[in-house]
Amino acid sequence: MFQSRAFSGLLTDLYELTMAAGYVQNHFDPRATFELFVRQLPRHRNYLVAAGLDQALDLLENVHFTSEEVSYVRDLPVFHQVGSEFFDYLSRFHFAGDVWALPEGTIFFPGEPLLRVTAPIADAQLVETSLLSIMHLQTLIASKAARVTGAADDRPVIEFGSRRAHGVEASVLAARAAFIAGCTGTSNVYAGHHFGIPVYGTQAHSWVMAHEDEAEAFSSFLDVFPEQATLLVDTYDVRAAIDKIIARGRIPSGVRLDSGDVLADSFWARQRLDEVGWRDVQIFVSGDLDENRIEALLRSGAPIDAFGVGTALSTSADAPSLSVIYKLVEVELDQRIRGTAKFSADKQTYPGRKQVFRLRDAKGAYSGDIIGVEDELFPSAELLLIPVMRNGRRLEPAKQDPAACVREAQARFLANRAHLPEHILGTAPTDPPYSVSHSARLKLLSEEARQSLLRAAHL
Numbered sequence: 001m002f003q004s005r006a007f008s009g010l011l012t013d014l015y016e017l018t019m020a021a022g023y024v025q026n027h028f029d030p031r032a033t034f035e036l037f038v039r040q041l042p043r044h045r046n047y048l049v050a051a052g053l054d055q056a057l058d059l060l061e062n063v064h065f066t067s068e069e070v071s072y073v074r075d076l077p078v079f080h081q082v083g084s085e086f087f088d089y090l091s092r093f094h095f096a097g098d099v100w101a102l103p104e105g106t107i108f109f110p111g112e113p114l115l116r117v118t119a120p121i122a123d124a125q126l127v128e129t130s131l132l133s134i135m136h137l138q139t140l141i142a143s144k145a146a147r148v149t150g151a152a153d154d155r156p157v158i159e160f161g162s163r164r165a166h167g168v169e170a171s172v173l174a175a176r177a178a179f180i181a182g183c184t185g186t187s188n189v190y191a192g193h194h195f196g197i198p199v200y201g202t203q204a205h206s207w208v209m210a211h212e213d214e215a216e217a218f219s220s221f222l223d224v225f226p227e228q229a230t231l232l233v234d235t236y237d238v239r240a241a242i243d244k245i246i247a248r249g250r251i252p253s254g255v256r257l258d259s260g261d262v263l264a265d266s267f268w269a270r271q272r273l274d275e276v277g278w279r280d281v282q283i284f285v286s287g288d289l290d291e292n293r294i295e296a297l298l299r300s301g302a303p304i305d306a307f308g309v310g311t312a313l314s315t316s317a318d319a320p321s322l323s324v325i326y327k328l329v330e331v332e333l334d335q336r337i338r339g340t341a342k343f344s345a346d347k348q349t350y351p352g353r354k355q356v357f358r359l360r361d362a363k364g365a366y367s368g369d370i371i372g373v374e375d376e377l378f379p380s381a382e383l384l385l386i387p388v389m390r391n392g393r394r395l396e397p398a399k400q401d402p403a404a405c406v407r408e409a410q411a412r413f414l415a416n417r418a419h420l421p422e423h424i425l426g427t428a429p430t431d432p433p434y435s436v437s438h439s440a441r442l443k444l445l446s447e448e449a450r451q452s453l454l455r456a457a458h459l
Helices: 012-025 053-062 068-075 084-091 121-126 129-153 166-179 189-195 205-210 213-222 238-248 262-275 292-297 403-417 439-456
Strands: 031-038 098-102 115-122 157-159 230-232 254-257 284-286 306-309 323-334 336-339 354-360 366-373 387-391 437-440
Touching: 012 084, 012 121, 012 157, 031 121, 031 129, 031 157, 053 098, 053 129, 053 387, 084 213, 098 205, 115 121, 115 129, 129 166, 129 292, 129 403, 157 166, 166 189, 166 366, 166 403, 189 403, 205 213, 205 230, 213 230, 213 238, 238 254, 238 262, 262 284, 262 292, 262 366, 336 439, 437 439
Parallel strands: 157 306, 230 254, 254 284, 284 306, 366 437
Antiparallel strands: 031 115, 031 323, 098 115, 098 387, 323 336, 354 366
């Protein structure tokens, strides 16, 4: 799953290859800068969370074409008139560019680059599809997880969505992204092993159903896991199940409610457990949860200690995609730099290499972002984009312990969230939204690019 196929140059769209062939065959080799960003917020989102950079850098360091893959491309009908120079280029291809990026866990907003890639134009073009795919998935899931963990109000949230994720690899990366955005752990054991994420699990209804007697099922599980058993109590009747556990006198670490009237059952379970002095037995709730249901349960005072969230999290069910794009913003050829931009309605972009400047108010809360030209100065502003790769190699070698990477990203996210204005933190759409503006200098560059385009059109 995380081996060589993930670094195949064929993990791209055909038109990236046809454009690269055109660049190579025409000997058009400017140094180009592309920026990857999200065009607009999905519904019910007030902010986004950057995730996936570590895997994106892995791709850029390792992407290549095998001899068999080059032969496959050569045999495609569209390339029959293409000269051998292009296939030689593919055979020796390695990404040779520079990358600036938002560190993972950074909270960001539409229009703000997650990545800025500067490389020979064919190189930068060939990696577009994979970069978009990698950054899209984890940023999508992290942004959803931020809402879920925020709604849980400091209670642990466990990511339970592997079986509903869009493929095995997606399930692992979804667990990673969810952890970055504040989840306590995951049910996915591979993610636990590979990324050092704490793993959690109880038992399925099949465990209880496989035993003739429910009380025997509980006792058998406690025999194996005497200190860490969370018992699933909703297979038949929640209250009868809890009474059976109490009657046996063996204290589990928790009970899990997965269906039914969770609100009423959680109140009853807490009262019953407290009556016998089992105040430390946790009530864990799962089953079709999302941020809205969690928020409603807690608003009603439900005495729930932790949540397991599956489908809604690993698929970002209410907003299953982001408008993430990768656009050319600058071309450097023969020592001449030209900013590029789109001016089509509703899809305008801004030219030139950019930086994101984050401002704070007197109390330290984030007060707004400015998207400006990379070398602008705004006193006391925090610069969000940092250099992460030069000439196709990371500036900091990949951490040997992936757990350190995700824990650092989670700490960054939690620190970012602590500085967001209060009205941005809720699950309802906010009005006004977080302030994001473009600098006067960037607007001037955009207008100059537009006027240059108009003059060229009238020549």
